[in-house]
Amino acid sequence: MDSSQLLGITTFTYFFSTILYAIIFIFKAKKLGTPATVFTIIAFLVQTAGLLLRWQESYTIGYGHAPLTNMYESVIFFAWTIIFMYLLIEWKFKTKIIGAFAVPFAFLAMAYASFATGINKEISPLVPALQSNWLLAHVVTCFIGYAAFAVAAALGIMYLIKNTSESRQTTNDESLLGTLPPLKVIDDIIHKTMVFGFLWLTVGIITGAIWANSAWGTYWSWDPKETWSLITWFVYAITLHARYTRGWGGTRIAWLAIFGFMSVIFTYYGVNFLLSGLHSYGSN
Amino acid sequence: MNKTNPVVSLFASVKLALFTLCLLAVTSIIGTVIPQKESFEFYAQNYSESTARIFQVLSIPDMYNSWWFLGLLSLLSLNLIVCSIDRFPGVWKQIKKDNLAIDLKRIGKMRLSQQWNSDKSESELSTEISNKLSSNGWTTDQRKRDDSLLLFAQKGAMTRTGVYIVHASILIIFIGAIVGEITGFKGSVMLPETQSTSSIYEFGTSRAIDLGFEVRCNRFDIEFYDTGMPKAYRSSLTVLENNKVVLEKDIVVNDPLTYKGITFYQSSYQGYQDFILNITDKKTGVAEMINLPFQQRGTLTQHKDVVIGVINAETMGQSVSRLKVWFKDAEGPASVFWIPSGEEVTVQRADTEYIVAGKQMYATGLQVAKDPGVWIVYLGCGMMILGLFVAFFMSHRRIWILLKPEDGTNTVLIAGSANKNKLGFDKTFENLADNIKSN
Numbered sequence: 218m219d220s221s222q223l224l225g226i227t228t229f230t231y232f233f234s235t236i237l238y239a240i241i242f243i244f245k246a247k248k249l250g251t252p253a254t255v256f257t258i259i260a261f262l263v264q265t266a267g268l269l270l271r272w273q274e275s276y277t278i279g280y281g282h283a284p285l286t287n288m289y290e291s292v293i294f295f296a297w298t299i300i301f302m303y304l305l306i307e308w309k310f311k312t313k314i315i316g317a318f319a320v321p322f323a324f325l326a327m328a329y330a331s332f333a334t335g336i337n338k339e340i341s342p343l344v345p346a347l348q349s350n351w352l353l354a355h356v357v358t359c360f361i362g363y364a365a366f367a368v369a370a371a372l373g374i375m376y377l378i379k380n381t382s383e384s385r386q387t388t389n390d391e392s393l394l395g396t397l398p399p400l401k402v403i404d405d406i407i408h409k410t411m412v413f414g415f416l417w418l419t420v421g422i423i424t425g426a427i428w429a430n431s432a433w434g435t436y437w438s439w440d441p442k443e444t445w446s447l448i449t450w451f452v453y454a455i456t457l458h459a460r461y462t463r464g465w466g467g468t469r470i471a472w473l474a475i476f477g478f479m480s481v482i483f484t485y486y487g488v489n490f491l492l493s494g495l496h497s498y499g500s501n
Numbered sequence: 502m503n504k505t506n507p508v509v510s511l512f513a514s515v516k517l518a519l520f521t522l523c524l525l526a527v528t529s530i531i532g533t534v535i536p537q538k539e540s541f542e543f544y545a546q547n548y549s550e551s552t553a554r555i556f557q558v559l560s561i562p563d564m565y566n567s568w569w570f571l572g573l574l575s576l577l578s579l580n581l582i583v584c585s586i587d588r589f590p591g592v593w594k595q596i597k598k599d600n601l602a603i604d605l606k607r608i609g610k611m612r613l614s615q616q617w618n619s620d621k622s623e624s625e626l627s628t629e630i631s632n633k634l635s636s637n638g639w640t641t642d643q644r645k646r647d648d649s650l651l652l653f654a655q656k657g658a659m660t661r662t663g664v665y666i667v668h669a670s671i672l673i674i675f676i677g678a679i680v681g682e683i684t685g686f687k688g689s690v691m692l693p694e695t696q697s698t699s700s701i702y703e704f705g706t707s708r709a710i711d712l713g714f715e716v717r718c719n720r721f722d723i724e725f726y727d728t729g730m731p732k733a734y735r736s737s738l739t740v741l742e743n744n745k746v747v748l749e750k751d752i753v754v755n756d757p758l759t760y761k762g763i764t765f766y767q768s769s770y771q772g773y774q775d776f777i778l779n780i781t782d783k784k785t786g787v788a789e790m791i792n793l794p795f796q797q798r799g800t801l802t803q804h805k806d807v808v809i810g811v812i813n814a815e816t817m818g819q820s821v822s823r824l825k826v827w828f829k830d831a832e833g834p835a836s837v838f839w840i841p842s843g844e845e846v847t848v849q850r851a852d853t854e855y856i857v858a859g860k861q862m863y864a865t866g867l868q869v870a871k872d873p874g875v876w877i878v879y880l881g882c883g884m885m886i887l888g889l890f891v892a893f894f895m896s897h898r899r900i901w902i903l904l905k906p907e908d909g910t911n912t913v914l915i916a917g918s919a920n921k922n923k924l925g926f927d928k929t930f931e932n933l934a935d936n937i938k939s940n
Contacts, residue, residue: 342728342730348733416886416893431757451523
């Protein structure tokens with residue numbers, strides 16, 4: 218069994234998890250909650266094994282680096298952190314249904330990594346610029362932040378759907394959306410997830426700056442990737458200030474969570490393809 | 502601070518901060534879409550002559566250093582300073598507050614409060630409660646209030662400063678950047694192998710900057726993976742002061758050399774059509790180096806009979822992987838042999854053996870930077886992470902316990918509050934109250 222097989226299995230298990238959560242959501246089959254979680258945990262463990270195996274394979278080949286160095290590996294790691302974040306939230310806040318909104322993100326990421334053309338799946342050696350201990354710290358911290366923002370956006374969508382139907386007054390406990398947690402609870406989890414993501418994004422930007430300084434002698438050079446990470450940081454800084462000092466909540470924060478995540482996606486993905494700069498290694 | 506002054510209240514407002522942050526976020530996009538630091542001709546060609554002129558007026562080609570962008574950053578800084586000066590005294594008052602002077606009526610009205618009766622005496626109760634609290638890490642103070650006794654304990658009062666630590670950290674990072682800008686420099690130098698330099702060229706201005714010492718590139722090598730991808734760029738550097746060697750180091754990308762606050766980073770290279778050959782006579786041990794252009798012969802100064810030349814070369818991309826050397830000394834016909842670039846071979850001659858090492862000649866491209874402000878920036882970064890952690894995840898928790906004599910028994914009233922993470926504190930409070938209630 219090699220890592221690509223394990224990761225292939227992961228793609229399908231996340232797909233089944235997504236379907237399970239969708240069934241819970243659509244048919245109010247609350248009994249399936251625990252099986253869905255167990256299934257997701259198993260998929261997560263398979264993926265973890267896949268990532269570790271890929272890491273080990275890279276040592277066997279003689280390159281010896283963490284599987285975090287090109288678009289394929291980073292998308293897979295992104296899916297992994299999203300599921301990790303989701304499971305953490307489910308465990309902490311005891312609400313399973315969030316999976317119906319968060320797990321699809323991980324599935325989409327895996328599907329993209331597996332099926333998109335023009336993505337290099339080979340384990341390739343590290344170019345000199347990436348040979349640094351900061352690689353692990355920088356990528357991992359950034360992706361924890363990204364994953365938190367992904368979950369916050371998933372919750373934002375959930376909030377907006379529930380809010381729309383409640384304002385039409387069609388919701389009662391018997392309906393489809395009755396299975397979702399109360400709006401206040403969703404709002405609280407969105408906020409806490411964004412706060413968590415903001416802290417990690419900050420650490421990610423700082424580790425990137427330190428790395429840049431040790432490689433080039435400049436901790437900040439307004440490269441498009443750097444600039445976009447800062448723009449994303451601004452977006453969440455604005456969101457948090459609006460909440461803390463102006464009492465924003467509910468729909469507005471839900472929209473900002475989604476908007477912020479669009480900025481994250483552009484920072485992570487869009488910059489590599491639409492703009493040029495120092496982070497070009499992420500684009501193949 | 503004077504609240505009625507409209508200018509002051511504008512600069513102290515969060516509204517202005519939100520406005521400035523929005524503007525910074527939106528305008529920052531410009532420089533990621535329009536290539537930066539290009540020539541006027543570049544913009545004229547890619548956009549239009551008139552657009553290029555507008556760019557020039559608005560400093561778009563170098564927008565992150567433009568007057569208006571720096572102006573926005575200054576506005577943000579001013580906002581941070583005024584806002585913090587405006588609010589911090591109030592927060593400090595909260596931290597230093599005499600919590601035992603609280604209006605007793607407020608205690609029972611707090612969101613978290615419990616009350617019960619106890620037969621124990623006031624002094625028994627107060628020692629017992631203090632002990633129980635201290636075993637949970639709470640230090641209690643007490644004060645007689647009328648006929649009652651008030652106990653107070655708190656944790657994390659200083660965590661109220663978290664958000665101000667974050668704000669200060671941003672200012673410190675800016676200060677670090679300014680210090681670096683004023684006292685430091687960034688430049689580069691292209692240094693051919695075997696040569697040394699005592700000055701480098703500043704980015705942008707190309708002004709020569711004197712280093713105050715000499716740096717020599719002894720050797721530059723490129724290592725490759727089996728796939729042909731470059732694995733490492735390595736320069737062997739020597740720092741000299743008054744012609745004396747003071748420091749030697751092989752640098753690669755991500756591992757620079759620093760001397761007297763000036764750091765040399767491996768950033769690029771250039772291959773020449775010249776070759777460096779090292780010839781050692783095994784019998785006499787005399788070693789000698791010679792630089793030769795491609796397909797030109799040269800004679801050595803110490804081994805006077807030796808004539809040598811590079812007659813052919815195999816290349817891999819821009820760099821030579823193998824060179825073919827023609828070699829002759831006083832005796833016998835010429836030897837012709839291949840040397841893998843950067844390695845050595847032994848040549849058997851009639852009279853003696855020679856060790857011949859050969860490689861393509863390179864110049865190493867060094868990025869050179871001096872930035873005394875970087876440690877200030879790092880201090881600011883550390884403070885920011887610490888401040889965010891404190892501001893987001895730590896809270897100021899307070900507990901009051903009022904012991905009130907009533908008909909021979911004592912009423913115990915316990916109340917608590919936290920400024921953040923109230924749900925988490927609810928549990929802590931319940932556990933504490935249960936603990937105190939139990940005997």
